[in-house]
Amino acid sequence: MTESEFNDLVDTTLENIEYQLDDAESDLDYENSGGVLTVICENRSQIIFTRQAPVLQLWVATRSGGFHFDYKDGGWVRDSDGESLADFLQSAFRDQANETFSFDFS
Template identity: 50%
Template sequence: MSLSESLFHELVDAVQQAVEDIYDDSDLDLDLENSGGVLTVRFDNGSQVILSRQEPLRQLWVAARSGGFHFDYNDERGLWICDTSDEPLGELLARVTREQAGEELEFDEL
């Protein structure tokens, strides 16, 4: 599916807000910054997870300690899916949060 620019931005805005809400509702000691389409999560140990929109490619990119990951929106599944591993965004965020912060968070709806 080829996303229109407006739909792409709506989907990225919604997923970034959902991620921000999950982190906000957690007991983790962290800082969140959402600016210019980039959501940065800074854990108390200094590590970061960064979600950024890549408009020309209509992708959502995630940078974490374990690497960089590129996600395409799958309309049939209603999820952002990694273009190399087929891993849903929610599973990746749960994994990198566990790896970087040592805590279990659920990102099931993502």
């Protein structure tokens, strides 16, 4: 995958997340600046998405830690255990924002 293709994938993924957040019932704020998407939950905790073009990964920081995702076989998967980004985010937003989302990155 080229760096340009990677950046397009990350942009599409972040836009998908933003669309889901726009439909949230709680007061979630977000800012997308310089390829970094920062989501601020009502409780002031943050979920931060950053692109890491040199290693072709999407990194996600939550209050429980930092996680790295690779794009494989048409979807984002966590490098440590293969969990999908969609499943990971459902858990992360439930835990941090008490919100339920159904993400689809295909």
